[in-house]
Amino acid sequence: MLIDQLALLAPERCADLDGLRAQFACEEQLTAEFVRRKWLTQLQGRWLLRGHGPRLIVGSYVLVDRIGEGGMGQVFLARHRTFGRPAAIKVLRPDRRDNRRGRARFLREVRALGRLDHPNVVHAYDAGVIGRACYLVMEYVPGPDLAQVIASGERLPVGHVCEYARQAALGLHHMHERGLIHRDVKPGNVSLAEGGRVVKLLDVGLVKDRVAPDADGDALTQAGWLVGTADYASPEQVLNARSVGRRSDQYALGCTLYHLLAGEVPFTGGTPVSRALRRVTENARPISELCPDLPTGLSEVVGRLLAREPKGRFPSALAAAEALAPFAALLVKAADETIVHISTCPTLPTLPTIDGPAATESELHEEPEVAQQIGPSAG
Numbered sequence: 001m002l003i004d005q006l007a008l009l010a011p012e013r014c015a016d017l018d019g020l021r022a023q024f025a026c027e028e029q030l031t032a033e034f035v036r037r038k039w040l041t042q043l044q045g046r047w048l049l050r051g052h053g054p055r056l057i058v059g060s061y062v063l064v065d066r067i068g069e070g071g072m073g074q075v076f077l078a079r080h081r082t083f084g085r086p087a088a089i090k091v092l093r094p095d096r097r098d099n100r101r102g103r104a105r106f107l108r109e110v111r112a113l114g115r116l117d118h119p120n121v122v123h124a125y126d127a128g129v130i131g132r133a134c135y136l137v138m139e140y141v142p143g144p145d146l147a148q149v150i151a152s153g154e155r156l157p158v159g160h161v162c163e164y165a166r167q168a169a170l171g172l173h174h175m176h177e178r179g180l181i182h183r184d185v186k187p188g189n190v191s192l193a194e195g196g197r198v199v200k201l202l203d204v205g206l207v208k209d210r211v212a213p214d215a216d217g218d219a220l221t222q223a224g225w226l227v228g229t230a231d232y233a234s235p236e237q238v239l240n241a242r243s244v245g246r247r248s249d250q251y252a253l254g255c256t257l258y259h260l261l262a263g264e265v266p267f268t269g270g271t272p273v274s275r276a277l278r279r280v281t282e283n284a285r286p287i288s289e290l291c292p293d294l295p296t297g298l299s300e301v302v303g304r305l306l307a308r309e310p311k312g313r314f315p316s317a318l319a320a321a322e323a324l325a326p327f328a329a330l331l332v333k334a335a336d337e338t339i340v341h342i343s344t345c346p347t348l349p350t351l352p353t354i355d356g357p358a359a360t361e362s363e364l365h366e367e368p369e370v371a372q373q374i375g376p377s378a379g
């Protein structure tokens with residue numbers, strides 16, 4: 001049976017299998033029963049029923065469920081087949097596979113992550129190609145990400161926000177030391193792990209490699225700030241994506257920090273493009289006008305991160321982290337409980353687990369669009 005061959009069931013379930021097999025006429029019914037019992041996820045059930053079971057296996061991992069999709073990739077929750085540890089697998093989107101830029105951006109993320117090793121940057125475990133599908137296996141970061149926190153309407157304590165920004169700055173410093181510029185720092189790319197205690201920078205697909213620039217110059221990301229989110233891009237990135245430097249990441253981090261503290265981005269109103277252009281000619285409204293109760297000195301730190309000229313910012317992301325430390329440490333020391341109370345964020349999606357909700361009959365028979373695209377027979 002395919003389920004056995006793929007070793008999809010947890011070992012403790014296998015003891016009950018013979019009895020169950022006797023009760024069901026065919027493998028399809030048995031698969032549906034496994035999903036009903038939550039021994040298989042809905043994704044696994046759907047793909048098995050559509051005959052795409054083998055595509056659930058990606059290298060040493062088995063796909064568990066779909067986490068989300070970005071401009072470049074579809075991201076899946078997966079489990080190591082031997083060790084059982086979770087991982088996130090990003091697969092280049094089917095519509096990008098024949099696109100030179102799409103592939104280049106994906107491979108750029110793979111190469112960049114392979115050079116990084118820092119607690120505040122998502123770890124890469126593995127990468128590979130199956131058929132035409134490139135994939136990247138990463139540390140699974142359960143979240144929520146800071147965009148989800150903002151969307152939930154929950155206003156985090158200032159100390160927590162500063163600690164998150166401090167850790168993100170340390171992650172950026174590590175990247176900068178290795179010649180990489182993130183270029184897409186925004187709340188959605190800053191995610192939380194370990195119950196909200198640890199920040200992880202995600203999605204380094206727009207990274208600029210100062211050590212080994214791409215053969216096609218920087219044409220790959222000329223529109224980088226548009227690809228990223230215009231509300232967080234630095235003035236120099238708005239003017240010319242090629243001119244970004246390490247301090248551009250500080251500006252984007254400053255916008256992220258501002259958004260978390262004030263509940264809005266530094267420039268509001270108008271269109272995304274008009275907001276981005278205003279950044280070139282205007283200073284951000286001082287955060288102290290929106291948040292008069294911030295601790296003394298924090299507004300200056302935010303203002304320095306948001307300096308229009310890069311030379312007005314901190315000399316390094318490490319210096320920015322050090323400047324944020326006094327505002328972060330005060331509250332982080334006192335917090336020995338989970339920092340972000342996910343249950344109080346009503347809009348956060350439930351992340352899929354093997355014990356997710358049971359599938360409905362119609363969901364089980366949905367066309368597994370993604371499955372068509374993964375695996376040796378996809379190409």
Ligand SMILES: Nc1ncnc2c1ncn2[C@@H]1O[C@H](COP(=O)(O)OP(=O)(O)OP(=O)(O)O)[C@@H](O)[C@H]1O
Pocket residue numbers: 067068069070071072073074075088090122138139140141142145184188189191202203205227228
């Ligand atoms: N290592 C990871 N662990 C858990 N979730 C992840 C991981 N990497 C990405 N994700 C989630 O998967 C989804 C898609 O991520 P991805 O990085 O592909 O795109 P994005 O940042 O949403 O968009 P874009 O690539 O266009 O900037 C997001 O919800 C992201 O939070």
